[in-house]
Amino acid sequence: MAICRARTWLVRSFSSLPFNRLRVCVVGSGPAGFYSAEKMLKAHQGAEVDIVDRLPTPFGLVRSGVAPDHPETKIVMNQFSRVAQNERCSFFGNVSVGSSVSLSELRQMYHVVVLAYGAESDRVLGIPGEDLTGVHSAREFVWWYNGHPDCTNLTPDLKRTDTAVILGQGNVALDVARILLRPTAELATTDIASHALAALEESSIRKVYLVGRRGPVQAACTAKELREVLGIKDLYIQIQEIDLLKTTADEEELKNSRIQRRVYELLSKAAISGPSYPSSGQRELHFVFFRKPDRFLDSGDRSGQVAGVRFEKTALKDVGSGKQIAVGAGEFEDLECGLVLKSIGYKSIPVDGLPFDHQKGIVPNVRGRVLNDTSGDLTHLEEGLYVCGWLKRGPTGIIATNLYCAEETIASISEDLEKGALASASTFPKPGREGLLHLLDSRGAKVIPFGAWEKIDSEEKRLGSLKNKPREKFTTREELLKIATE
Incomplete structure (x- = not known):
């Protein structure tokens, strides 16, 4: 009974929008991912954007890369939170592309997949x-x-x-x-x-x-x-x-x-x-x-x-x-x-089914459009697949650099939609969010929506206030999942 209630709560946590929406999935919830989602929501009023991250917590390197004595840099999390709270946007935490769901499956369920998961190796x-x-x-x-x-x-x-x-x-x-x-x-x-x-x-x-x-x-x-x-x-x-x-x-x-x-x-x-x-x-x-x-x-x-x-x-x-x-x-x-x-x-790491330039450590792309080889030839495009952030340009720049990087990638998506290089939502409807939820539920995945992250956020801040700190972080998956799903 408890599992059934949890699944019902999970489905209700994600807004359900008309089936013929433009379905967009952003993989990675760091600055590149959130800027991509924000730009997409503004550029396409009919788009539904889902942000997937392998961690139960959002914000990527803003949370885990920015030095603790640089709190002013972390203020951007407020902006990203507003993006996640948009009725056309949902956060899927604790979902790993490669084990929870494959890249191939995401491409089948969404019109557009933007990979923005950064560089998680050395x-x-x-x-x-x-x-x-x-x-x-x-x-x-x-x-x-x-x-x-x-x-x-x-x-x-x-x-x-x-x-x-x-x-x-x-x-x-x-x-x-x-x-x-x-x-x-x-x-x-x-x-x-x-x-x-x-x-x-x-x-x-x-x-x-x-x-x-x-x-x-x-x-x-x-x-x-x-x-x-x-x-x-x-x-x-x-x-x-x-x-x-x-x-x-x-x-x-x-x-x-x-x-x-x-x-x-x-x-x-x-x-x-x-x-x-x-x-x-x-x-x-x-x-x-x-x-x-x-x-x-x-x-x-x-x-x-x-x-x-x-x-x-x-x-x-x-x-x-x-x-x-x-x-x-x-x-x-x-x-x-x-x-x-x-x-x-x-150093970035490829996932199965993703073209990758091992020498440069990036996904071969032209202005964010993923190519299936390193030729730079636009006739070798991977339809519907895009890239942003470190995975696109290499591990350089500051947080704001990802804003301009995202603008370029979203502009490429818009151009491709206008010239018919992408399957349209009206002609080729795709299951998007509902399809992903159904697939993850069938595999028993513990998905952490943004509302559950807000419970973690609230508890970290409460514990931090007792020690005169901004927050007291939970540092294991077990702790994070426990707080999120209680």
Whole structure:
């Protein structure tokens, strides 16, 4: 009886619209997914949009990627919530494309499928020792401190070492460095996961090295992120002044990029404004340039624990078009550490039936239209299949970048509808939402609608208020599903 009541409640939670609606399914509920849904609802008043996500919670990297001490960035969740509450939109949480439902089945049920599930894996270096204990991807670490269910059990060891090496100097690398070095009293009033806060409170890490292959002119971070990490209380900053020397090619790069100029100015100022040596017990942040990892060093005690990184010094080589790449100089040096976080890029993963360019790590597409090969030829289109976000362009840009990305994809869909390149809703009606609900119900799937997420949201905020936090996140699927379905 309880199961029957739950299924009835589930069906009623999703609005039922006329059968001849344009049926659109968006896979992924991060910024790319929600912007796509929002643009679709505005562009096509007759469209019904369903957003599918493998997690019980919506918002993707806004919830699990944005640093806990950046609450202003998360305000966009309010806008996304209004999209989900639109009577022509529904959220299907805890539905995984590939296991709960196949891509092929979605394409049969919907006129349009927009894939916007991002990049949920990592690039690899492919060097010796990468599988040693203590070597993690920055993505895993970020998901761990943000309470993502996939990384609740990561348990990075922050107690056995005082030194962490972060490979990369982009915004994610700076986020990770800031979380490791910022006073935990300041993090305690954020929505950081409780297990991460407890580990950071007992952390022995006092030195963090941010290592980049190229120089300060090419640092991949933004001025805002850099200013934030440089502004941590009582933090010793070390930047070698010799690394700040510029070549003619560097000057040309700086001339063409206001962002790079500002980053370089901040690094230059930090290099000369601080003390020459750290005081006793002071936490340290070292910017290391012109180094590329050659191998990870084993502790040698059969524990399989990382004990350091061997770096090769690099020099910049001009390859034209104002671009310089790092090439090995044949000189090596070792840096001892007990924790390594690789911030070298996210990687998308294909699902069955999806064309994929493994070299570029994206779905081959032209302005969001999916192609069945990498030729770029529009005669090779996959009808009704589109892509947006990192899956479309690679893991670059900020949250707002997905807004423009979604506009382009939805414009392509509109063009295809106008010229008859897509099956129309009136001529070829499809089951859409009702068909998906029926299929998932037949497979016993526990679907989490947006109303159930709002119960999770409300309870997280209630528990957070007891600790002077914005929210206290539930970090396992079991907890999330329990709260959602009670």
